[in-house]
Amino acid sequence: MQSNEVGNSQCMEKEGFERSIEVLEKRGLKIKAVVTDRHTGVQKFMRKKRKDIVHYFDPWHMGKGVGKNIDALAKLKNCQEVGPWRKSVVNHLYWSGSTSTSGKEVVAKWTSVANHIQDIHIHDCELFPKCLHQPLIGEQARQWLKPSTAACEKLTEILLAPRLMKDMEKISPGHRTSAIESFHSLVLKFAPKNVVFSFLGILCRLQLAVMHYNENSKRLQATTKEGQLRYSVVFPKYKRGDFTVRPLKSDPTFGYVDNLMDLLCDDVVGGPHPYQELLKKTEVPEKLCAQFTRPDKEEAVARHQSRFFTK
Structure with a gap:
């Protein structure tokens, strides 16, 4: 979803959470507990409407x-x-x-x-x-x-x-959100924030990130030739010069790419109609950028752009 569907990014986070709960339950998952940050909108939703779930x-x-x-x-x-x-x-x-x-x-x-x-x-x-x-x-x-x-x-x-x-009183005793934070970090490699994508473009890149994460989320720790476990020393920005020792994982695999190429060559190229219909059913919200309709605004935008694009 996009922020303009609900007004702003603060409301988008709460709405996205509600939709996620709905999707999971429609697919047969019984939710006993969730772990989130301290978003006030999410807290109110859980307190008022979902008392059956431990937050x-x-x-x-x-x-x-x-x-x-x-x-x-x-x-x-x-x-x-x-x-x-x-x-x-x-x-x-x-x-x-x-x-x-x-x-x-x-x-x-x-x-x-x-x-x-x-x-x-x-x-x-x-x-x-x-x-x-x-x-x-x-x-x-x-x-x-x-x-x-x-x-x-x-x-x-x-x-x-x-x-x-x-x-x-509600701090999580064991489960963490570190897995979703790792996924968000991976998303930046597929969809950098300094590049503008269309809604369908970002959707496809998110789906690729999901497939890559699911395939490599349980990688084993890398070892040396002698069989000793390998570690790496990193200097996270939030530690301000302090370091952290982390297990070094084995190299990632890309089997999902081969599966996508097989699907493309065997099914999509030979019969694209079902996939085209599926694409048409995808609801695309309005663009996030402002739409200039008044002539005076269009002239102002044209003058502003001419400062940068004229020789």
């Missing part, structure tokens, strides 16, 4: 939001000492979701970090009365924040924000 939030998106807020706080005067806590806080968010059996337990573990950053490890909470780590001494000791300072108070406001506390 989880992806910890990567939540950690990304918390990390951005900490980065912004670390740039303020007298708050630079909160910067080194960013990685630990985000890791604690993942740990809280993956080691808990209920939403209340997640919240109890998450709120403990507000005490932990002040070197307080005993908490007034029955579900999580104290930190599980051993006493931190020597080089293990952290740069604890002093209570009642501007840095400590503002960081605590970020960690204990009402909306974040409410959403922590």
Whole structure:
């Protein structure tokens, strides 16, 4: 779908989610739970119309939001000492979701970090009365924040924000949206954002991306001649100079290309009529670009273009 079908890109995301749920259920899939980001429109739809489906939030998106807020706080005067806590806080968010059996337990573990950053490890909470780590001494000791300072108070406001506390109860304990994020990254290779495509053009490229992803989504980890597993060191942009060690996958395959060529040569060329009819049934929405119909606007556009296309 396109954003002009529903008004804007914010509404498009919610509408696309609803259509996806409808398509999956029409094909016989019984949905017990979904994992999404914290899109407010999707939250309202799940809360009002689909109470039968358990709705989880992806910890990567939540950690990304918390990390951005900490980065912004670390740039303020007298708050630079909160910067080194960013990685630990985000890791604690993942740990809280993956080691808990209920939403209340997640919240109890998450709120403990507000005490932990002040070197307080005993908490007034029955579900999580104290930190599980051993006493931190020597080089293990952290740069604890002093209570009642501007840095400590503002960081605590970020960690204990009402909306974040409410959403922590729905954090996904195991499943992630990393697979769909990987697919979105792959789509950019088939349909770069800096190139304009028609609706049918982008649709075909998305279908090619789906076939490539489905064929290569379960590739095994690459090995050396001696049989040792191979890894790669990457420097993601969001880590700002820090690195990540990832398993190096085996080379991708392109069997779907051979299948498409066989279909084209054996069926489409010999009898294109069914495929032409199928193409005609594809609903193509209006173009995203503005349509100039008034003469004065057309003249203005022509004058504007002449500045760039005339010698």
